[in-house]
Amino acid sequence: MELRLGDLAAYYNQDIYAKSAVSFLSSEAGKEEPFRRLFDAKNALCQKHNTSIVVSNAIDFFLYQLASLNIGEEGEKRYVEFLKRINTANEGLAALGAKKIADKSQVFVHSLNNQVCAIIEEASKHKTFTIAALEHYPYMFGRHLSSKLNGKISVKVYPDLLLTNAISDSSLVLLGGEAISDSGVIAKAGSELCCHAAKREGVLAYVCAHSWKYDRKNKMARLVSHQHKDKTHDATNMYEWIDGREFSGVITEHGIFPAKTLSIEIRPYSSWLFV
Secondary structure, eight states: OOOOOOOHHHHHHHHHHHHHHHHHHHHTTTTTSSSHHHHHHHHHHHHTTTTHHHHHHHHHHHTTTTOOOOOHOOOOOOOHHHHHHHHHHHHHHHHHHHHSTTTOEEEEEOOOOOHHHHHHHHHTTTOOOEEEEEOTTTHHHHHHHHHHHHSSSSEEEOOOGHHHHHHHOOOOEEEEEEEEOSEEEEEEHHHHHHHHHHHOOOOOOEEEEGGGGTTTHHHHHHOOOOHHHHOOOOOHHHHHEEEEESSSSEEETTTTGGGHHHHHTTTTGGGGGGG
């Protein structure tokens, strides 16, 4: 049997928006008055995807030192390079994360994103393991995940009130991150509780996110904090801030690191991020 993770991963996949944004920028670069078009496009995209760090970073990568001569041709090359980099990042992260999953073990997952899906898919090629997930109304995430895994990987669904039991029965916790920084990460609501439970139970908890989600200005943390107080922005109320000391590390394509060293580890590969 094959895993049916494609549409599930796509649902939780910020990379899709980043690829679409860079594709649009590339097309604008090939038209008349490209710099004006790119400036307008950047503003529109950043406003539309103001809660997506990967989109913001993708835009910065595309525009970084973009040549003024033959800008249309340069834009096409930059788009191809971006696709290669972000796809390679997911592949590298999946390979590293899969090594953390022991054969015949149980892995608790929460705050699903396409990096967590990639790790599960990669590990399933060589190992047999069980996924533990919480069931909570009205999204019925545990049941939804089980159907998408198509019987290839067994899923043990726990009521959300049995969070501690779900984690204590597991040997590893994987959480999907939407923004990462040296001080902590942004993940979906409930992730902080998962980290606290994992600490109490002595279970390793890792946040899964590639370097394209590195938030050098802590923009997402400030936005989430502000909009939680505002109570009018539902889009960010599903996210929360987690201090970097509350989990074991961040699984990236470059390695598995404590949050506090992320900038040091990422900088050699993505110097443009720190300009």
